[in-house]
Amino acid sequence: MVVGNFSMLAGLDPHAVHQWYLAVYADAFEWVELPNVIGMSQFADGGLMSSKPYAASGAYIARMSNYCDGCRYDVAKKVGADACPLNVLYWHFIDRNAAKLAKNHRLAQTYATWHRMDDGKKHEYRNSAESFLDKLDRGAPV
Numbered sequence: 821m822v823v824g825n826f827s828m829l830a831g832l833d834p835h836a837v838h839q840w841y842l843a844v845y846a847d848a849f850e851w852v853e854l855p856n857v858i859g860m861s862q863f864a865d866g867g868l869m870s871s872k873p874y875a876a877s878g879a880y881i882a883r884m885s886n887y888c889d890g891c892r893y894d895v896a897k898k899v900g901a902d903a904c905p906l907n908v909l910y911w912h913f914i915d916r917n918a919a920k921l922a923k924n925h926r927l928a929q930t931y932a933t934w935h936r937m938d939d940g941k942k943h944e945y946r947n948s949a950e951s952f953l954d955k956l957d958r959g960a961p962v
């Protein structure tokens with residue numbers, strides 16, 4: 821879930837993610853792996869397997885695991901050098917996919933929250949996420 825969520829939020833190519841899972845897991849059989857990755861994890865099957873993307877910000881990771889305890893990022897922060905990148909990546913994903921997802925009733929609350937945010941905050945989130953994604957593209961440390 822953690823790798824799949826990050827891959828989807830970062831906008832990685834779902835086919836490349838599928839190929840990566842096949843390559844790194846010796847026990848990955850394509851007939852099981854492919855629908856789980858393309859469908860459930862990356863929401864790249866047109867919604868056949870899931871009624872909404874399995875997208876999560878840092879808060880969900882913190883609630884479901886203890887990973888954040890030793891992380892150099894602060895899961896409670898949204899922007900800044902030590903802010904958890906998943907927080908802005910989540911909103912960036914929601915924003916950039918609005919044309920496809922905003923009418924999904926299971927995301928109504930999410931889009932209502934996004935639309936309630938003031939423009940300055942949205943701008944800050946977009947910039948922060950794009951700066952993080954740009955570093956990833958350049959292979960720079962994040």
Ligand code: SF4
Binds near residue numbers: 879894
């Ligand atoms: S604070 Fe660290 S471990 Fe927690 S969700 Fe963010 S990046 Fe992941």
